[in-house]
Amino acid sequence: MALYKLAKVGVIRSDGAFIPKDNSNRDYIEFLRWVIEGNTPDPADPDPVPATDLENATLTLQRDPVFRALVKVLAAHFGLTVAQLVAEIKAQV
Amino acid sequence: MSKVGSWSTTAGNNNSTPPDGWPEGQAPSTVNDCAREMMAQIKTMVNSLEYVDLNNTPSFLTATTFSMATADATNFEVGRRVKLFDANTMYGTIISVSATQVQVRLDYHTAQSALTAQLSSIAMAVVKATNSSIPDNVWKRKNAIINGSMDIWQRSASFQPANNATTYLADRWQINLSMGGAIAVSRSERSANASNVPTLAQSGVFFNHSLLISVSAVDAAIAAGEFATLGYIVEGFDWRQIAHKPTNLSFWVNTRESGIYAISMRNNGSDRSFVQDYTISAIATWTKVSIPIPEATTAGTWDYSSGVGLRIIFTLAAGATYQGGAGNWTAANLLCTASQANLLRSAGNTFAITGVQLEEGQFATPLEIRPYAQEKQLCQRYYQRLEATERVFGHATSTTRGIYGWDLPVEMRVAPTVAFTAVTGLVNTDGNGTERSVSAATTLNITSKNIIFDIAPVGTPFTAGQGAMFFGSTGAANIITFDAEL
Numbered sequence: 001m002a003l004y005k006l007a008k009v010g011v012i013r014s015d016g017a018f019i020p021k022d023n024s025n026r027d028y029i030e031f032l033r034w035v036i037e038g039n040t041p042d043p044a045d046p047d048p049v050p051a052t053d054l055e056n057a058t059l060t061l062q063r064d065p066v067f068r069a070l071v072k073v074l075a076a077h078f079g080l081t082v083a084q085l086v087a088e089i090k091a092q093v
Numbered sequence: 094m095s096k097v098g099s100w101s102t103t104a105g106n107n108n109s110t111p112p113d114g115w116p117e118g119q120a121p122s123t124v125n126d127c128a129r130e131m132m133a134q135i136k137t138m139v140n141s142l143e144y145v146d147l148n149n150t151p152s153f154l155t156a157t158t159f160s161m162a163t164a165d166a167t168n169f170e171v172g173r174r175v176k177l178f179d180a181n182t183m184y185g186t187i188i189s190v191s192a193t194q195v196q197v198r199l200d201y202h203t204a205q206s207a208l209t210a211q212l213s214s215i216a217m218a219v220v221k222a223t224n225s226s227i228p229d230n231v232w233k234r235k236n237a238i239i240n241g242s243m244d245i246w247q248r249s250a251s252f253q254p255a256n257n258a259t260t261y262l263a264d265r266w267q268i269n270l271s272m273g274g275a276i277a278v279s280r281s282e283r284s285a286n287a288s289n290v291p292t293l294a295q296s297g298v299f300f301n302h303s304l305l306i307s308v309s310a311v312d313a314a315i316a317a318g319e320f321a322t323l324g325y326i327v328e329g330f331d332w333r334q335i336a337h338k339p340t341n342l343s344f345w346v347n348t349r350e351s352g353i354y355a356i357s358m359r360n361n362g363s364d365r366s367f368v369q370d371y372t373i374s375a376i377a378t379w380t381k382v383s384i385p386i387p388e389a390t391t392a393g394t395w396d397y398s399s400g401v402g403l404r405i406i407f408t409l410a411a412g413a414t415y416q417g418g419a420g421n422w423t424a425a426n427l428l429c430t431a432s433q434a435n436l437l438r439s440a441g442n443t444f445a446i447t448g449v450q451l452e453e454g455q456f457a458t459p460l461e462i463r464p465y466a467q468e469k470q471l472c473q474r475y476y477q478r479l480e481a482t483e484r485v486f487g488h489a490t491s492t493t494r495g496i497y498g499w500d501l502p503v504e505m506r507v508a509p510t511v512a513f514t515a516v517t518g519l520v521n522t523d524g525n526g527t528e529r530s531v532s533a534a535t536t537l538n539i540t541s542k543n544i545i546f547d548i549a550p551v552g553t554p555f556t557a558g559q560g561a562m563f564f565g566s567t568g569a570a571n572i573i574t575f576d577a578e579l
Binding site: 025 | 509510535
């Protein structure tokens with residue numbers, strides 16, 4: 001593991017400090033000096049995986065008051081708690 | 094005799110009838126009358142030296158204006174203070190002058206709010222609005238040093254500086270070691286021992302703190318390339334205000350190793366430096382040091398913006414590589430002369446310093462005292478931290494992620510380095526205000542004014558779109574640091 005790892009904001013030092021890509025920041029100047037000396041930083045972490053369509057649809061439904069009321073009615077109809085009903089629906093998906 | 098202000102600068106014109114003047118062939122019996130009257134008039138003037146009656150006779154016009162028989166544009170100038178003899182003695186400031194008419198803005202007076210026909214005479218303040226008699230440094234923020242009295246210690250109150258490294262100490266102060274010994278640095282407080290700072294009687298300042306360097310491991314023989322220095326860097330913007338003029342560096346110092354020490358100054362490119370010795374004769378005694386610095390040459394590499402303007406170095410020990418002549422700016426990178434003492438000669442040696450001031454002019458003037466809040470804000474341009482008492486607001490973007498914006502209370506010199514010193518000390522709250530532990534923290538954007546944080550809670554407690562907040566848990570100090578030091 002190298003002393004630095006590339007990041008969106010600039011670089012991340014091994015102690016966890018986030019160093020912006022600013023040529024007047026003394027830590028970034030130190031990083032550039034380290035690179036000039038022949039060192040190579042670790043590559044940046046991959047971007048987070050975007051939410052799937054199903055996850056986005058679920059989030060939208062969770063915010064819908066009609067949907068939440070429907071879940072409550074269905075749960076009462078089947079003699080389940082809301083959590084039990086949601087777990088049952090997730091198992092079917 | 095008439096008022097001093099009516100006397101003529103032409104000797105022969107002071108010939109009014111005795112005792113108002115000294116006419117040619119005056120009776121011998123009037124000589125003593127003239128002398129006594131002259132003494133009386135001089136004494137009258139001395140009794141109120143702040144104002145001089147130039148024998149201008151004002152005629153009341155309005156509540157704020159008067160006229161004069163003769164135009165006197167030389168003495169009646171906008172901005173000059175005046176003393177007005179009306180029903181009461183009043184004070185004011187001239188706000189306009191046209192020919193023989195003058196308008197004033199009167200100071201508040203409990204018994205009189207306007208000029209009246211009783212206005213009989215007027216005296217002028219000794220100092221003109223366009224004065225040229227008061228030293229330049231009175232008119233500006235004279236001390237280029239921030240935290241010269243060692244009152245702000247945002248990072249910590251004690252340090253064990255590493256060798257071959259720069260360690261930041263009290264705000265704006267740093268120590269550089271490249272040698273065999275070891276030292277410790279701490280905040281030395283008056284509350285612990287009055288002798289930790291200069292006394293009020295000797296310094297005229299009620300100091301609270303000094304910066305104390307203590308030798309914990311000896312380096313009795315300093316090799317050519319070794320050094321130990323206490324340093325301060327003046328930012329280019331601040332350096333420009335006094336750059337290439339005669340300056341003075343003054344400070345209070347107390348050491349257990351007597352001898353000759355040096356201060357040095359260096360430019361941005363380290364291709365011009367200045368060295369001057371000072372002698373500490375008495376150990377364990379607070380001594381005031383004042384060092385005049387000749388104007389620096391403009392040759393070499395200097396910075397007048399947000400970079401290194403001027404490095405000020407208090408040399409504690411240095412080998413032959415960094416030794417040279419004193420008293421002049423030279424094209425070299427020097428720290429001291431060959432006379433430099435070695436603070437690290439004995440274990441237990443100490444070097445304490447406070448009240449540091451760098452100002453324009455060859456002479457040290459009294460230490461500039463700034464409000465604590467202002468001093469801390471000046472420090473925060475270079476270093477600040479988010480503490481447990483502060484709250485950062487944002488919103489959840491998913492069940493596992495919150496984005497938060499933090500406006501830095503003081504714009505920093507440049508975009509700072511952001512360090513999370515204790516991620517486990519952070520607490521997230523979801524849209525319902527329920528506190529959640531933090532699993533990871535990162536930054537999405539860093540500028541000199543604002544930081545965007547990306548904080549992940551443990552688990553999946555968030556609802557996208559809902560508000561969120563994070564803060565440090567009780568007792569977790571120094572949660573996030575922002576460092577834009579030079």
